[in-house]
Amino acid sequence: MIEVVRKVNLGRALDTLYSLFPQEFDFHPQSWFLPQQFAEFCDAARRLQEDKDQKTVFIVKPDEGSQGDGIYIIQEPREYLFNNGKHIVQTYIHNPMLLEGLKFDFRIYVVVASLEPLEVYVCHEGLARFCTVPYQFPTNKNLHEAYMHLTNYSLNKRSAGYLHTESDMDGSKRTVSSVLRSLRERGHDVERIWCQIEMVVAKTMIAIAPELKVEYRAQLSRGGPSCFQILGFDILLTDTGQPMLLEVNANPSLRIDFEQEVAPGIHEYIHSPVDEEIKRPLVLDTLILAAPRHKTLKKRMSKTSYGIWIPHSGSSLFPLHPLLITISLQVYPRKYGTDFEWLTVLNRAAEIFLNCLGVRGSLRMGSTGFRTFTRKCNLVNPACGLTNASFDIMFIDLQRRWDHSNDKGASGLCFQGFLEAFFSLACKRFPSESSLDAIEKLLDFSE
Incomplete structure (x- = not known):
C-alpha cells in the first residue's frame, strides 16, 4: 500500500484514469514527475505562463516525503533543485477556500476493509488543519512562508501563531464537521461539498485498486488472510468549494496527544480532545469492519460484467447491528458502485x-x-x-x-x-x- 500511494505512483495512477475519463478525474492538480519529465515540465510551464495573466506557481514535493519535509514553491522550472531523489511537481492551487483569512485542508479518514472485493468506507468526521499566517497569493516575497502556504500540522505546530484549544470550533486543528458548519453559515452548500469529497475518495480508490491487486496477489494467495488499511486523504477546497486531492497518506497518525514545551527544555505530552473525538471511534469502527465476516457474505452480492461485487438491493454487507458502526459510511460499492462501475475498466x-x-x-x-x-x-x-x-x-x-x-x-x-x-x-x-x-x-x- 505504501508504495502505491506514494506521491509519484499515485499521480501516475490518477493521470492514467484522467487520460480515459478526463471529466471524472479532474480533482488532482496537473503533475509532472521529476527529474524524468523535466523537459515536459519546462514545455508545459512555458505554455501556462503564456496562457494566463497571472504568473503560474508550482509546488515541489519529494516522493517519499512526509510531514511537509522537503516541500517548496517555485515560479520557474529553473528553480527546481536537482538531487538524487524523485519529486512530483504540481500546479499550486492559488485560490483555496479561506476561513478567517487562513488556508486550511481536510484530513479525511478512509478505511479499506477489503480489496477483493473492494470495500471502502469514509469516516464522516475528520481533521481540519489550518495554516497559522493569513493567506496571500504566492509572490517572490512570500514563497518561503511555509506557515502561510502549507497546512501540515507537523510544520505549523512550531509556529508562534499555532493555537491549541479543547474546542472543535476554533484553534489551528478542528473537526471537519465544525468547519462545514462554519461554511454553511457563510452560504456554502456543504452537502454538495461532502458528496464530492466522497466521490473523490471512491474514484481515487478505483484508480489505485488495480495496482493494489497486483501487490496483494504478489504477497498473498487467494483465500489467504484478509487485510485492511486506514488511509488519510488530504483534500483542499478551492474558493468555489471544489475538493482537490493533495495526497494520500498510507499511515496517518492516530495519536490523541501532542507534545508541548511546558518550561525551557522540558516537554510534556498533552491530551488532545479534538484528536480523540475523531480517532477513537475511527479505530473502533475499523476493528469492527476488519472482524471476520459471515461465511455467506458472497450470497448477498452479485458480480457485474466489470468484475466488481455489488450488494443485492436491501442487503447488508456487514452482518452486525448497524448501530455498531458509528461514524463510517461505505462509499464503495454500496453508495457509488453502480454509478462508477464503468470506471473500473x-x-x-x-x-x-x-x-x-x-x-x-x-x-x-x-x-x-x-x-x-x-x-x-x-x-x-x-x-x-x-x-x-x-x-x-x-x-x-x-x-x-x-x-x-x-x-x-x-x-x-x-x-x-x-x-x-x-x-x-x-x-x-x-x-x-x-x-x-x-x-x-x-x-x-x-x-
Whole structure:
C-alpha cells in the first residue's frame, strides 16, 4: 500500500484514469514527475505562463516525503533543485477556500476493509488543519512562508501563531464537521461539498485498486488472510468549494496527544480532545469492519460484467447491528458502485498482467511474459506495424523508461509500464476507435 500511494505512483495512477475519463478525474492538480519529465515540465510551464495573466506557481514535493519535509514553491522550472531523489511537481492551487483569512485542508479518514472485493468506507468526521499566517497569493516575497502556504500540522505546530484549544470550533486543528458548519453559515452548500469529497475518495480508490491487486496477489494467495488499511486523504477546497486531492497518506497518525514545551527544555505530552473525538471511534469502527465476516457474505452480492461485487438491493454487507458502526459510511460499492462501475475498466488489465507474469510473487513482467501477452491477444498485424520484432523493441524501450520506478533492482516491466504498452497497442490495433473503445476491445481480445 505504501508504495502505491506514494506521491509519484499515485499521480501516475490518477493521470492514467484522467487520460480515459478526463471529466471524472479532474480533482488532482496537473503533475509532472521529476527529474524524468523535466523537459515536459519546462514545455508545459512555458505554455501556462503564456496562457494566463497571472504568473503560474508550482509546488515541489519529494516522493517519499512526509510531514511537509522537503516541500517548496517555485515560479520557474529553473528553480527546481536537482538531487538524487524523485519529486512530483504540481500546479499550486492559488485560490483555496479561506476561513478567517487562513488556508486550511481536510484530513479525511478512509478505511479499506477489503480489496477483493473492494470495500471502502469514509469516516464522516475528520481533521481540519489550518495554516497559522493569513493567506496571500504566492509572490517572490512570500514563497518561503511555509506557515502561510502549507497546512501540515507537523510544520505549523512550531509556529508562534499555532493555537491549541479543547474546542472543535476554533484553534489551528478542528473537526471537519465544525468547519462545514462554519461554511454553511457563510452560504456554502456543504452537502454538495461532502458528496464530492466522497466521490473523490471512491474514484481515487478505483484508480489505485488495480495496482493494489497486483501487490496483494504478489504477497498473498487467494483465500489467504484478509487485510485492511486506514488511509488519510488530504483534500483542499478551492474558493468555489471544489475538493482537490493533495495526497494520500498510507499511515496517518492516530495519536490523541501532542507534545508541548511546558518550561525551557522540558516537554510534556498533552491530551488532545479534538484528536480523540475523531480517532477513537475511527479505530473502533475499523476493528469492527476488519472482524471476520459471515461465511455467506458472497450470497448477498452479485458480480457485474466489470468484475466488481455489488450488494443485492436491501442487503447488508456487514452482518452486525448497524448501530455498531458509528461514524463510517461505505462509499464503495454500496453508495457509488453502480454509478462508477464503468470506471473500473483497468481491473481487467490487472488480471491480464497477473496471468502473464509467469513467476508467482513477482511484480514485474519479463520479456517472455510480454510475448505471451501479445500472442494471447493475437496482436500480430503487419499492416498496423505490429510484429514480433516491434513488440520486443517496445518492451525494451518501456522497461528502460520505467526503470526509474524500480527501487529494488528487479528486472522487467512494472504494472504502470504495462498499462502504457497496453494503451499504445490498443490504439495501433484499432486505430479508428477512441482510446477508451480501443482499450475495451483489446481487453475483450485478451480475456
